[in-house]
Each structure stands twice: as structure tokens, then as C-alpha cells.
Amino acid sequence: MKTKNQPLNFALIGAAGYIAPRHMIAIRETGNNLIAALDPYDGVGIIDNYFPYADFFIEPERFDRHLDKLRRMAHTKPRLHNLKVDYVSICSPNYMHDAHIRLALRNDAHAICEKPIVLNPWNVEALHEIEKEFGKKVYTILQLRHHPAILAFRDKIEKMDQSTIHDVDLTYITSRGNWYFRSWKGDISKSGGIATNIGIHFFDMLTWIFGAVKTNRVHMLTPEKAGGLLELQKARIRWFLSLDIADIPATIRVQEKRTYRSLKIDGEEFEFSEGFTGLHTVSYQEILAGKGYGLKDAKPSIQVVYTIRNSKPVGLKGDYHPALKHKPL
Numbered sequence: 188m189k190t191k192n193q194p195l196n197f198a199l200i201g202a203a204g205y206i207a208p209r210h211m212i213a214i215r216e217t218g219n220n221l222i223a224a225l226d227p228y229d230g231v232g233i234i235d236n237y238f239p240y241a242d243f244f245i246e247p248e249r250f251d252r253h254l255d256k257l258r259r260m261a262h263t264k265p266r267l268h269n270l271k272v273d274y275v276s277i278c279s280p281n282y283m284h285d286a287h288i289r290l291a292l293r294n295d296a297h298a299i300c301e302k303p304i305v306l307n308p309w310n311v312e313a314l315h316e317i318e319k320e321f322g323k324k325v326y327t328i329l330q331l332r333h334h335p336a337i338l339a340f341r342d343k344i345e346k347m348d349q350s351t352i353h354d355v356d357l358t359y360i361t362s363r364g365n366w367y368f369r370s371w372k373g374d375i376s377k378s379g380g381i382a383t384n385i386g387i388h389f390f391d392m393l394t395w396i397f398g399a400v401k402t403n404r405v406h407m408l409t410p411e412k413a414g415g416l417l418e419l420q421k422a423r424i425r426w427f428l429s430l431d432i433a434d435i436p437a438t439i440r441v442q443e444k445r446t447y448r449s450l451k452i453d454g455e456e457f458e459f460s461e462g463f464t465g466l467h468t469v470s471y472q473e474i475l476a477g478k479g480y481g482l483k484d485a486k487p488s489i490q491v492v493y494t495i496r497n498s499k500p501v502g503l504k505g506d507y508h509p510a511l512k513h514k515p516l
Contacts, residue, residue, distance in 0.1 A: 198223040201278030202231045210276045211237040213471040224248040254294040282377040290459040292321040304485045326479040330466035331392040336459040355424040359451040362432035382495040391488035398421035404499040406507045414508045
């Protein structure tokens with residue numbers, strides 16, 4: 188049994204991915220150890236910046252065996268109890284999250300999984316049962332819930348008249364090249380499509396602030412752009428997501444910027460461009476303190492994006508995002 192101040196052991200799945208370094212930093216900044224990592228791609232020199240002595244695997248079978256061996260040694264040889272993995276951080280492609288969470292729990296470790304925690308709402312319920320079976324927890328990274336400006340705004344909304352219905356316009360354009368559609372991200376069965384890949388952060392934030400979903404209507408849905416109307420308990424949200432650089436306003440494109448984000452609430456721009464540094468570390472701190480976000484917290488946004496990708500677009504009917512007005516549907 189580890190003492191209160193003893194470092195915890197982490198393993199990481201998806202060490203070569205874009206988001207993995209944020210998890211490595213969070214593990215280090217919370218005073219813990221990364222002792223094993225997995226990725227089918229072996230270009231993972233980034234590990235040397237944080238945990239150069241971590242064991243590395245390219246085959247999941249050998250990684251699973253390694254974790255199982257450490258777990259068994261810790262149980263049978265008390266003097267080796269420090270070897271066991273306590274948490275598995277999961278940064279793998281979306282469609283693998285469910286399997287990798289199960290791998291973590293089978294090896295008597297808690298799971299910390301990037302968004303989306305799973306692709307389908309019923310997967311959440313299945314993982315609830317597996318949590319109970321193994322007595323371990325599944326956590327997810329909902330870093331926008333720790334953003335100072337968003338926390339302050341949520342507090343402001345909660346203090347207002349709860350019968351007020353706010354008007355929200357969400358626009359998020361993050362241009363991607365041809366590689367995107369050749370990768371797993373371009374395969375809707377693996378990524379969940381555009382709403383899941385780039386929208387789930389915002390859908391989680393908005394349902395967290397404005398309440399449960401009443402209506403989820405899709406006006407446009409293609410592999411590279413989508414738009415719709417999301418009616419929540421306290422807001423009507425017109426949203427538009429795009430991977431097409433042509434959708435970025437000309438004034439932004441001339442600055443050679445490839446991303447544009449806008450969130451207007453009741454006609455006013457809500458600014459939260461800064462303050463993202465260290466939010467993964469904050470997420471880890473909350474998880475390790477027993478206050479992290481779990482399956483129940485993740486489910487509303489999973490349901491939102493599942494509904495979107497399985498909807499039949501209605502076209503330009505009713506209240507739609509202004510960016511859709513001149514788009515071919």
C-alpha cells in the first residue's frame with residue numbers, strides 16, 4: 188500500500204499523439220512517475236523530456252502483459268508493491284478508448300481518458316458496470332471546465348434568473364490538410380466525425396453551463412463542416428464547425444492564421460483565448476484529489492455528438508447559423 192506522499196505510477200497509451208505531452212507534463216507536475224508507455228509508432232523521443240526511463244512498447248499485447256506482471260508482483264511480493272501501475276492515461280484514437288479503458292481497469296488501475304471518452308452513449312453504461320466489477324474509476328479530461336473565464340461565466344449564469352433563455356452563436360473553424368481525411372480522424376466510424384473530433388469540447392462546456400438538451404437539430408452535415416441548433420434548458424445555440432480554411436474570415440486569413448473561434452452570448456463576444464496553459468495539470472490535480480470528472484459527467488456531450496452524426500440534416504429551415512446561409516448543403 189502506497190503512503191500518502193509516495194509518488195504514483197502511471198502508464199500512458201498513445202505516447203506519440205499530439206495531446207500526449209500535456210499528460211506527461213501533468214504526471215510530472217503532480218509529482219508522479221510514468222513507468223510505461225505504448226504506441227505503435229516508435230517516434231516518441233518526446234518521452235525523454237519527461238520520463239526517459241519509462242519502459243516503451245509498440246505492441247499492446249506486450250504492454251498489457253507488462254502491466255499484468257507488475258500487478259501480480261505487487262500482490263505476491265509486498266516489498267515490490269511500488270511497482271504496480273495506479274493510473275493509465277489514454278491518448279489513443281477515439282475508437283480505441285473503450286478497449287483501452289477496459290485494459291486499464293483489468294490491470295487494477297484507474298483510467299484517465301481524453302475526450303471523447305467513448306463514441307456511443309451505451310458504451311458509457313457498459314463502462315459503469317465494469318467500474319463496479321473492478322472497483323476502479325474512469326476519469327476524463329474536461330479541461331474547459333477548469334478555465335478561469337469559463338468558471339466565472341458559469342457562476343454568473345447560475346446567479347441570473349433561471350428562466351432566461353440565452354442566445355448563443357458558436358463558430359469554430361480549424362483548417363486541416365489532406366492528411367486529415369487519410370488518417371483515422373477522417374473515418375467517421377473511428378473518430379465520430381467532425382462534431383466529435385473538434386466540437387465535443389464546446390458541447391460539453393455549453394451543456395455544463397446552460398443545462399440539459401431539449402432539441403438537437405442538424406441543418407448541415409458533411410465530413411468537413413456541420414451546423415445546427417442546440418436548444419438547452421437555458422440557451423438556444425446556433426453552431427457551425429468547419430475544417431475548411433475557406434470558411435475562416437478573410438481578415439483572419441490575411442494574418443496567415445488557420446484557426447478561428449467565436450462564441451457570442453446574447454450578442455456579446457465571450458473571450459477565452461487565454462488561460463489554457465496548465466489545464467491538464469489542473470485536471471490531474473482534481474482527479475488525484477478524488478474530485479475528477481467521470482463517466483456521468485462525460486455522457487451529455489457524448490449523447491449530443493452521437494445524435495448529430497446520426498441525424499438527417501433538415502437544410503436551411505428555422506433558426507440556423509448565419510455562416511450556413513451561402514453554403515452548399
